[in-house]
Amino acid sequence: METAMDGGFARRARQFLPKSRGDKVAFAFLVVIIHLIFYFEQFRVLPEIYHEPCLASYIHTAFMVFVYINTVGNLFMMMNVDTTTGSHVLPSILKPGWHFCASCEANAPPRSFHCWECGTCILKRIHHCTFTGNCAAWANQRYYIVFLLYMSIGAVYTNIMNFDYVWDVMGGLTVTSILTMFAPLVMWIAGQAKAHTFFVSIMSMVCLIGGAFSLVLFYYHSKLTLLNRTVFEFNKRISDYDLGWQQNLEQAFGTRWQLVWLFPLLPSPLLGNGLEFPVNSDVSEAVKDM
Ligand SMILES: [Zn+2]
Ligand SMILES: [Zn+2]
Numbered sequence: 001m002e003t004a005m006d007g008g009f010a011r012r013a014r015q016f017l018p019k020s021r022g023d024k025v026a027f028a029f030l031v032v033i034i035h036l037i038f039y040f041e042q043f044r045v046l047p048e049i050y051h052e053p054c055l056a057s058y059i060h061t062a063f064m065v066f067v068y069i070n071t072v073g074n075l076f077m078m079m080n081v082d083t084t085t086g087s088h089v090l091p092s093i094l095k096p097g098w099h100f101c102a103s104c105e106a107n108a109p110p111r112s113f114h115c116w117e118c119g120t121c122i123l124k125r126i127h128h129c130t131f132t133g134n135c136a137a138w139a140n141q142r143y144y145i146v147f148l149l150y151m152s153i154g155a156v157y158t159n160i161m162n163f164d165y166v167w168d169v170m171g172g173l174t175v176t177s178i179l180t181m182f183a184p185l186v187m188w189i190a191g192q193a194k195a196h197t198f199f200v201s202i203m204s205m206v207c208l209i210g211g212a213f214s215l216v217l218f219y220y221h222s223k224l225t226l227l228n229r230t231v232f233e234f235n236k237r238i239s240d241y242d243l244g245w246q247q248n249l250e251q252a253f254g255t256r257w258q259l260v261w262l263f264p265l266l267p268s269p270l271l272g273n274g275l276e277f278p279v280n281s282d283v284s285e286a287v288k289d290m
Pocket of ligand 1: 114
Protein backbone atom coordinates (compact mmCIF):
# COMPACT_ATOMS: atom_id res chain seq x y z
CA MET A 1 0.00 0.00 0.00
CA GLU A 2 1.33 3.43 -0.93
CA THR A 3 1.77 6.02 1.79
CA ALA A 4 0.95 9.69 1.11
CA MET A 5 4.67 10.40 0.83
CA ASP A 6 5.14 7.49 -1.57
CA GLY A 7 2.24 8.58 -3.74
CA GLY A 8 3.55 12.12 -4.09
CA PHE A 9 7.12 13.28 -4.07
CA ALA A 10 8.76 9.86 -3.75
CA ARG A 11 6.95 8.46 -6.79
CA ARG A 12 7.77 11.57 -8.82
CA ALA A 13 11.42 11.41 -7.70
CA ARG A 14 11.60 7.77 -8.80
CA GLN A 15 10.47 8.85 -12.28
CA PHE A 16 13.17 11.44 -12.86
CA LEU A 17 16.07 10.21 -10.74
CA PRO A 18 18.61 7.89 -12.46
CA LYS A 19 17.47 4.28 -12.59
CA SER A 20 20.50 2.12 -13.35
CA ARG A 21 23.41 1.69 -10.93
CA GLY A 22 25.89 3.20 -13.41
CA ASP A 23 23.70 6.28 -13.89
CA LYS A 24 23.23 6.67 -10.12
CA VAL A 25 26.99 6.64 -9.51
CA ALA A 26 27.66 9.09 -12.39
CA PHE A 27 24.88 11.42 -11.21
CA ALA A 28 26.07 11.38 -7.58
CA PHE A 29 29.61 12.13 -8.80
CA LEU A 30 28.34 15.08 -10.88
CA VAL A 31 26.33 16.59 -8.01
CA VAL A 32 29.20 16.22 -5.49
CA ILE A 33 31.73 17.67 -7.95
CA ILE A 34 29.58 20.72 -8.85
CA HIS A 35 29.21 21.61 -5.15
CA LEU A 36 32.80 20.83 -4.26
CA ILE A 37 34.10 23.06 -7.06
CA PHE A 38 31.75 25.88 -6.01
CA TYR A 39 33.01 25.60 -2.41
CA PHE A 40 36.65 25.40 -3.58
CA GLU A 41 36.41 28.52 -5.78
CA GLN A 42 34.35 30.59 -3.36
CA PHE A 43 36.04 29.72 -0.07
CA ARG A 44 39.57 28.68 -1.02
CA VAL A 45 40.64 30.32 -4.29
CA LEU A 46 38.79 33.66 -4.10
CA PRO A 47 40.07 34.62 -0.60
CA GLU A 48 43.62 33.90 -1.81
CA ILE A 49 43.20 36.31 -4.74
CA TYR A 50 41.32 39.04 -2.81
CA HIS A 51 42.47 38.97 0.81
CA GLU A 52 39.75 41.47 1.82
CA PRO A 53 36.16 41.60 0.48
CA CYS A 54 36.01 44.27 -2.25
CA LEU A 55 33.93 45.19 -5.31
CA ALA A 56 35.89 42.77 -7.53
CA SER A 57 35.40 39.83 -5.13
CA TYR A 58 31.65 40.61 -4.91
CA ILE A 59 31.45 40.62 -8.73
CA HIS A 60 33.22 37.23 -8.82
CA THR A 61 30.82 35.83 -6.20
CA ALA A 62 27.76 37.18 -8.08
CA PHE A 63 29.06 35.62 -11.31
CA MET A 64 29.72 32.26 -9.62
CA VAL A 65 26.22 32.23 -8.06
CA PHE A 66 24.70 33.07 -11.49
CA VAL A 67 26.61 30.20 -13.14
CA TYR A 68 25.75 27.86 -10.24
CA ILE A 69 22.00 28.66 -10.37
CA ASN A 70 21.88 28.11 -14.11
CA THR A 71 23.91 24.89 -13.92
CA VAL A 72 21.90 23.29 -11.12
CA GLY A 73 18.56 24.80 -12.22
CA ASN A 74 18.87 23.54 -15.80
CA LEU A 75 20.09 20.14 -14.55
CA PHE A 76 17.02 19.82 -12.31
CA MET A 77 14.63 20.97 -15.05
CA MET A 78 16.25 18.65 -17.61
CA MET A 79 15.58 15.68 -15.32
CA ASN A 80 12.15 16.85 -14.16
CA VAL A 81 10.51 17.24 -17.60
CA ASP A 82 8.52 14.29 -18.94
CA THR A 83 10.26 13.27 -22.18
CA THR A 84 8.35 10.02 -22.75
CA THR A 85 5.77 9.12 -25.37
CA GLY A 86 3.55 8.14 -22.41
CA SER A 87 2.64 11.81 -21.94
CA HIS A 88 0.59 11.60 -25.18
CA VAL A 89 -2.39 9.57 -26.35
CA LEU A 90 -0.85 7.47 -29.11
CA PRO A 91 -2.85 6.28 -32.14
CA SER A 92 -3.66 2.56 -32.34
CA ILE A 93 -3.17 2.63 -36.16
CA LEU A 94 0.40 2.79 -37.46
CA LYS A 95 0.69 6.13 -39.29
CA PRO A 96 3.29 6.78 -42.06
CA GLY A 97 6.74 7.31 -40.55
CA TRP A 98 5.69 5.78 -37.20
CA HIS A 99 6.94 2.44 -35.85
CA PHE A 100 5.72 -0.11 -33.36
CA CYS A 101 7.73 -0.51 -30.14
CA ALA A 102 7.45 -4.10 -28.92
CA SER A 103 8.74 -3.18 -25.44
CA CYS A 104 6.17 -0.42 -24.86
CA GLU A 105 3.55 -2.30 -26.92
CA ALA A 106 2.58 0.99 -28.52
CA ASN A 107 3.08 2.93 -31.73
CA ALA A 108 5.87 5.48 -31.58
CA PRO A 109 6.17 8.68 -33.65
CA PRO A 110 9.01 9.66 -36.01
CA ARG A 111 12.31 10.58 -34.27
CA SER A 112 11.30 8.75 -31.09
CA PHE A 113 13.30 5.75 -29.89
CA HIS A 114 13.07 3.27 -27.08
CA CYS A 115 15.65 3.99 -24.36
CA TRP A 116 16.72 0.83 -22.51
CA GLU A 117 18.07 2.86 -19.58
CA CYS A 118 14.87 4.89 -19.14
CA GLY A 119 12.75 1.82 -20.00
CA THR A 120 10.38 3.63 -22.35
CA CYS A 121 10.07 5.37 -25.71
CA ILE A 122 11.35 8.95 -25.74
CA LEU A 123 10.04 11.73 -28.01
CA LYS A 124 12.76 13.01 -30.39
CA ARG A 125 15.37 11.09 -28.46
CA ILE A 126 18.74 12.83 -28.88
CA HIS A 127 20.72 10.52 -26.61
CA HIS A 128 20.80 9.06 -23.11
CA CYS A 129 23.02 11.08 -20.75
CA THR A 130 24.59 8.90 -18.05
CA PHE A 131 25.50 11.83 -15.78
CA THR A 132 21.92 13.09 -15.57
CA GLY A 133 20.42 9.59 -15.75
CA ASN A 134 17.88 10.78 -18.32
CA CYS A 135 17.49 11.18 -22.05
CA ALA A 136 18.06 14.52 -23.74
CA ALA A 137 15.02 14.80 -25.96
CA TRP A 138 12.34 17.02 -27.50
CA ALA A 139 10.85 18.21 -24.19
CA ASN A 140 14.09 18.96 -22.32
CA GLN A 141 16.66 19.79 -25.00
CA ARG A 142 16.68 23.45 -23.96
CA TYR A 143 17.66 22.62 -20.38
CA TYR A 144 20.28 20.08 -21.42
CA ILE A 145 22.09 22.45 -23.81
CA VAL A 146 21.99 25.39 -21.37
CA PHE A 147 23.22 23.08 -18.59
CA LEU A 148 26.19 22.11 -20.82
CA LEU A 149 26.74 25.80 -21.66
CA TYR A 150 27.05 26.75 -17.97
CA MET A 151 29.16 23.71 -17.16
CA SER A 152 31.55 24.89 -19.91
CA ILE A 153 31.52 28.53 -18.75
CA GLY A 154 32.16 27.37 -15.17
CA ALA A 155 34.96 25.09 -16.37
CA VAL A 156 36.81 27.83 -18.28
CA TYR A 157 36.31 30.27 -15.40
CA THR A 158 37.53 27.93 -12.65
CA ASN A 159 40.62 26.84 -14.60
CA ILE A 160 41.64 30.47 -15.18
CA MET A 161 40.94 31.36 -11.52
CA ASN A 162 42.83 28.31 -10.22
CA PHE A 163 46.05 28.82 -12.12
CA ASP A 164 47.99 31.16 -9.76
CA TYR A 165 46.60 29.58 -6.59
CA VAL A 166 47.44 26.01 -7.68
CA TRP A 167 50.88 27.14 -8.87
CA ASP A 168 51.58 28.64 -5.39
CA VAL A 169 50.29 25.64 -3.43
CA MET A 170 52.18 23.15 -5.59
CA GLY A 171 55.39 25.19 -5.28
CA GLY A 172 55.91 25.86 -8.99
CA LEU A 173 57.03 23.43 -11.67
CA THR A 174 59.13 20.76 -9.93
CA VAL A 175 59.34 16.97 -10.22
CA THR A 176 57.45 16.64 -6.90
CA SER A 177 54.68 19.02 -8.02
CA ILE A 178 54.23 17.18 -11.36
CA LEU A 179 54.08 13.80 -9.58
CA THR A 180 51.64 15.21 -7.00
CA MET A 181 49.45 16.58 -9.80
CA PHE A 182 49.18 13.25 -11.62
CA ALA A 183 49.38 10.83 -8.67
CA PRO A 184 48.17 12.84 -5.65
CA LEU A 185 47.08 9.81 -3.59
CA VAL A 186 50.43 8.04 -4.01
CA MET A 187 52.36 11.19 -3.06
CA TRP A 188 50.11 11.83 -0.06
CA ILE A 189 50.43 8.25 1.24
CA ALA A 190 54.22 8.42 0.64
CA GLY A 191 54.32 11.57 2.79
CA GLN A 192 55.55 13.70 -0.13
CA ALA A 193 52.44 15.89 -0.23
CA LYS A 194 50.47 17.54 2.59
CA ALA A 195 46.72 16.93 2.93
CA HIS A 196 46.04 20.46 1.65
CA THR A 197 48.27 19.95 -1.42
CA PHE A 198 46.57 16.61 -2.04
CA PHE A 199 43.12 18.28 -1.95
CA VAL A 200 44.19 21.15 -4.22
CA SER A 201 45.78 18.80 -6.79
CA ILE A 202 42.64 16.62 -6.85
CA MET A 203 40.42 19.69 -7.32
CA SER A 204 42.58 21.18 -10.08
CA MET A 205 42.66 17.85 -11.96
CA VAL A 206 38.87 17.52 -11.64
CA CYS A 207 38.47 21.08 -12.99
CA LEU A 208 40.83 20.34 -15.90
CA ILE A 209 39.41 16.94 -16.93
CA GLY A 210 35.78 17.88 -16.17
CA GLY A 211 36.27 21.16 -18.04
CA ALA A 212 37.64 19.47 -21.16
CA PHE A 213 34.80 16.92 -21.06
CA SER A 214 32.13 19.66 -20.68
CA LEU A 215 33.56 21.70 -23.56
CA VAL A 216 33.65 18.70 -25.92
CA LEU A 217 30.06 17.73 -25.00
CA PHE A 218 28.84 21.32 -25.39
CA TYR A 219 30.52 21.66 -28.79
CA TYR A 220 29.04 18.36 -30.04
CA HIS A 221 25.50 19.07 -28.80
CA SER A 222 25.57 22.68 -30.06
CA LYS A 223 26.37 21.28 -33.49
CA LEU A 224 23.47 18.81 -33.27
CA THR A 225 21.12 21.61 -32.13
CA LEU A 226 22.18 24.02 -34.88
CA LEU A 227 21.59 21.25 -37.46
CA ASN A 228 18.39 20.00 -35.74
CA ARG A 229 19.59 16.39 -35.58
CA THR A 230 19.52 13.65 -32.98
CA VAL A 231 22.65 11.53 -32.46
CA PHE A 232 21.07 8.81 -34.64
CA GLU A 233 20.29 11.32 -37.43
CA PHE A 234 23.79 12.77 -37.18
CA ASN A 235 25.42 9.35 -37.52
CA LYS A 236 23.12 8.41 -40.42
CA ARG A 237 23.57 11.86 -42.05
CA ILE A 238 19.79 12.50 -42.02
CA SER A 239 19.15 16.22 -42.57
CA ASP A 240 15.37 16.17 -43.23
CA TYR A 241 14.61 18.42 -40.24
CA ASP A 242 17.30 21.04 -40.85
CA LEU A 243 15.32 24.30 -41.32
CA GLY A 244 18.26 26.71 -41.01
CA TRP A 245 20.02 27.60 -37.77
CA GLN A 246 17.51 30.19 -36.52
CA GLN A 247 14.47 27.96 -36.97
CA ASN A 248 16.46 25.01 -35.64
CA LEU A 249 17.17 26.96 -32.43
CA GLU A 250 13.48 27.83 -32.17
CA GLN A 251 12.59 24.14 -32.62
CA ALA A 252 14.99 23.16 -29.81
CA PHE A 253 14.59 26.04 -27.32
CA GLY A 254 11.05 27.30 -27.99
CA THR A 255 9.60 30.63 -29.08
CA ARG A 256 11.82 32.69 -26.74
CA TRP A 257 14.98 30.90 -27.81
CA GLN A 258 17.10 34.06 -27.49
CA LEU A 259 16.43 34.28 -23.72
CA VAL A 260 16.58 30.69 -22.44
CA TRP A 261 20.21 31.02 -21.32
CA LEU A 262 19.25 33.68 -18.74
CA PHE A 263 17.23 31.60 -16.28
CA PRO A 264 15.83 28.03 -16.31
CA LEU A 265 12.34 29.08 -15.19
CA LEU A 266 11.90 31.65 -17.97
CA PRO A 267 8.98 30.34 -20.10
CA SER A 268 9.72 29.50 -23.74
CA PRO A 269 6.87 27.41 -25.21
CA LEU A 270 7.99 24.66 -27.57
CA LEU A 271 6.61 24.47 -31.10
CA GLY A 272 4.46 21.46 -32.01
CA ASN A 273 3.77 18.47 -29.79
CA GLY A 274 6.84 16.24 -30.19
CA LEU A 275 4.91 13.81 -32.40
CA GLU A 276 5.30 15.59 -35.74
CA PHE A 277 8.12 17.80 -36.99
CA PRO A 278 8.36 20.14 -39.99
CA VAL A 279 10.77 18.97 -42.70
CA ASN A 280 12.83 21.19 -44.99
CA SER A 281 11.93 22.10 -48.58
CA ASP A 282 14.22 19.40 -50.05
CA VAL A 283 12.14 16.68 -48.39
CA SER A 284 8.70 18.27 -49.04
CA GLU A 285 9.53 18.79 -52.75
CA ALA A 286 10.79 15.22 -53.08
CA VAL A 287 7.49 13.99 -51.59
CA LYS A 288 5.52 16.15 -54.10
CA ASP A 289 7.49 14.69 -57.04
CA MET A 290 6.64 11.13 -56.04
ZN1 LIG B 1 9.41 1.79 -26.36
ZN1 LIG C 1 17.21 7.38 -21.57
